[in-house]
Amino acid sequence: MKDYGYFGPDSITWKIGSEAVITLGGSRAVLMQLAHPLVAVGVSAHSSYMTDPFGRSARTFILGQMLAFGSRATAHKAARTINRLHTHVYGTLPEQAGDYIKGTPYKAR
Secondary structure (H helix, E strand, O other): OOOOOOOOOOOHHHHHHOOOOHHHHHHHHHHHHHOOHHHHHHHHHHOOOOOOHHHHHHHHHHHHHHHHHOOHHHHHHHHHHHHHHHOOOEEEOOOOEOOEOOOOEEEOO
């Protein structure tokens, strides 16, 4: 029996995720996430998006595809990678941002 991972070809994840337009929506989702002050400072302080924006986007896309369309082993590998990368993403806000006061802690995991 083929290992379709956690979703499979009949799932909504596969039906929607396989549409080419999803890549356009992905960039908008990232922008919406970055609107949150704690996410924005975490990304700014711990991501390569400024020095390697295309590489950073490609890695995010590939890991998402592995989670959605990979076998269970592939999905687990992607999840472990994502968790490992986010383990080091933590700190405090360097200045007030909206309702969040200076020193508010953030943590990606």
